[in-house]
Every structure is written in C-alpha cells, then in structure tokens.
Amino acid sequence: MFFVLSKTIGIALLPTNFLIGIGVLGLLLLLTRFASAGRALVVLTILLLALCGFSPLGNVLLYxxxxxxxxxxxRRGAPDGIVILGGPIDSDISAARAAPVVRSAADRIIAGAALARKYPNARxxxxxxxxxxISNDAREADYAAMVFDSLGIERxxxxxxxxxxxxxxxxxxxxAVAAPKPGERWLLVTSAYHMPRAIGLFRKAGFVVEPYPVDWHLGGPADLIAFSALAAEGLALTDLAMREWIGLIGYRLTGKTDDLLPGPSRD
Structure with a gap:
C-alpha cells in the first residue's frame, strides 16, 4: 500500500505537479461563477512556480x-562489502533500446565501480x-550487470x-542476499540527498552500513543564496528535495524508520 501511495499521492504532491494542478483548477474556475477565485489561483500558481524555479528554495530544502x-x-580500512543503490538506469528505456541507459545519478555506479577496483576483496x-x-519484466539490476561488465568488474x-x-x-x-556476518563492514553507496532516508531504512532492517554519499547537487552553504537562471533547473531541485522530504515523513509516520532525519551514528 505504501508503494502505491508513494507512486500516486506522493508524486501528485511534488511542487511542480501540485502547482500545475492548482493552475488548471483555476483556469476551469474562470468558466464558472467562481471566476474571481480562479484568477487568484492562476496568479498564485504563476508566483509559486516562479519562486520554486528561480529562488534558492530548492537549494535550501536540499542542503x-x-x-x-x-x-x-x-582511513578506517577496507570494507568487506559494498551495497550500491539503484536509480541511475532506466530499465524500460534500456529494454526498448537493448542497452543500458543511464539517466541520472550516474555517480552511484561510477563510485561503486571505483570502490570495487580499490577493494578487490569486497563483495x-x-x-x-x-x-x-505498473511494470514489465525489465529490471534495473539486469542492465547494471552490463554496465559493470563494461567497466571490467568481474561478475x-x-x-x-x-x-x-x-x-x-x-x-x-x-x-537477505548479502547475509552480512557480525563484525563485517559494509558501505552504502547512494546520492547524498538520499542518504538520510536510506540509512534510516537500513538501520531499521538491521543491516549495519557505513554511508558513502555521492552525486551531490550543491557545492556548499553559498548555494543557499544562489538563484537559478533557468526555471527548469530550480523546479527540478525543488521537486527532488520535496520528494525526499515526503519520503522521510512517510517512512517515519509508518514506522519504517526510527528518526525523521537519520544522521551519523554515535559509535
């Protein structure tokens, strides 16, 4: 049920989708006796889209x-294993093209391959x-295998x-597939913005991992006051950040994590 809600309500609540929906409602109201309310919604939609697109809002949420x-x-030494979270490869397009298609967060695979080479004994x-x-039989892991083959990592x-x-x-x-043994050290490779949610879920699952963040979108605190020249970029960052915050809240409310914003362990 959580998965279905995340793919329906969760996506509908993303700022760009939500605001466009409000704008369309406003346009429809222009044809009714509630035209004044419709005009207000249209104006509000334009202003909020501009705020999300050009202001540092997305950066502030992502930072x-x-x-x-x-x-x-x-310096802590070689890990025993490395977990790489999927996300970079579009399995449907890869299936249609009969070749791996990496669309985003390629750093996850690049860093994973680099770690595999650096630590040849790590699983x-x-x-x-x-x-x-609604999915077919195309799975990201199947095409990731092809990518790692091309990077020279032994199957x-x-x-x-x-x-x-x-x-x-x-x-x-x-x-379940890693079956980590007590005392083993495992790394978790995923995008920096996604790491809090991922760490919280791995902790809840009882899989102790050390965070290896990659795929940063921001350079540092200076980006908190940086405006975007392209609205599409600002909207994309705002959607990305809000999707993560919605996920964090949803997992916390359903008891799948123990903290709203998981942080570094105190070990």
Whole structure:
C-alpha cells in the first residue's frame, strides 16, 4: 500500500505537479461563477512556480539532506562489502533500446565501480528492480550487470538484487542476499540527498552500513543564496528535495524508520 501511495499521492504532491494542478483548477474556475477565485489561483500558481524555479528554495530544502553525512573516511580500512543503490538506469528505456541507459545519478555506479577496483576483496551488491507502479519484466539490476561488465568488474564478485521497487525493499532484500556476518563492514553507496532516508531504512532492517554519499547537487552553504537562471533547473531541485522530504515523513509516520532525519551514528 505504501508503494502505491508513494507512486500516486506522493508524486501528485511534488511542487511542480501540485502547482500545475492548482493552475488548471483555476483556469476551469474562470468558466464558472467562481471566476474571481480562479484568477487568484492562476496568479498564485504563476508566483509559486516562479519562486520554486528561480529562488534558492530548492537549494535550501536540499542542503540539510546533502550535508547530513560527511564523505566516507577511507582511513578506517577496507570494507568487506559494498551495497550500491539503484536509480541511475532506466530499465524500460534500456529494454526498448537493448542497452543500458543511464539517466541520472550516474555517480552511484561510477563510485561503486571505483570502490570495487580499490577493494578487490569486497563483495558488491547492486540493488534495483523496477520503481514503476505498473511494470514489465525489465529490471534495473539486469542492465547494471552490463554496465559493470563494461567497466571490467568481474561478475563473480557481484550480487544483483532485482526485486526491490523502493528504498525500503532495497534495504530488506539487500540484507537477505548479502547475509552480512557480525563484525563485517559494509558501505552504502547512494546520492547524498538520499542518504538520510536510506540509512534510516537500513538501520531499521538491521543491516549495519557505513554511508558513502555521492552525486551531490550543491557545492556548499553559498548555494543557499544562489538563484537559478533557468526555471527548469530550480523546479527540478525543488521537486527532488520535496520528494525526499515526503519520503522521510512517510517512512517515519509508518514506522519504517526510527528518526525523521537519520544522521551519523554515535559509535
């Protein structure tokens, strides 16, 4: 049920989708006796879209997520295993083109491959199925295998988890296939903005991992006052941040995480 709600109500609540919906409602009201309310909604929609698109709002929402975990400290020694969260590969387009198609967050795969080369004894788990509400048999993990092949990572070191549809299932299924032993050290590779939610879910699943954030969108505090020259970029960042915050709130309310904004462990 949570998965269905996240793919329907969750997507509808993203700022761009929500505001366009309000704007369309306003246009429809212009044809009725509530025309004055319709005009107000249209004007409000334009102003809020401009705010989301050009102001630093998206950066402000994204910054506490991306800055929650520091870069991983390699001085602690070699890890026993590495979990790479899916997301970069569009499985449907990859199936249509019969080749891996990386659309976003490519740093997850690049960093995963680099870590695999640096730590040749570490086991590698790539977790990613299909995030679509209505899906075919195309799974991200299947095409990730092709990418790692091209990067020269031996398949004998790789475990591909292809059933998961969201981060909650990433954590549950990754633990099942990795079967981490007590005392083992595992890294979790995912986008910096996504790391708080991912860490919270892995902790709840009982899979102890060390965060390895990648794929930053912001350079630092100076971006908190940086305006965007392209509305599309600002809207994309605002949607990205709000999607993550909605996910954090939803998982906390349903008891799937223990903290609203999970942070570094106190070990």
């Amino acid at each position: 506490p997520l991306e800055s929650r975990f520091p870069a991983w400290d390699a 590698i788990v790539f977790t990613g199925g299909s995030p679509n509400l 004998s070191r790789l475990i591909f988890e292809r059933r998961s549809r969201n981060t909650f299932e990433n954590a549950e299924f990754s633990k």
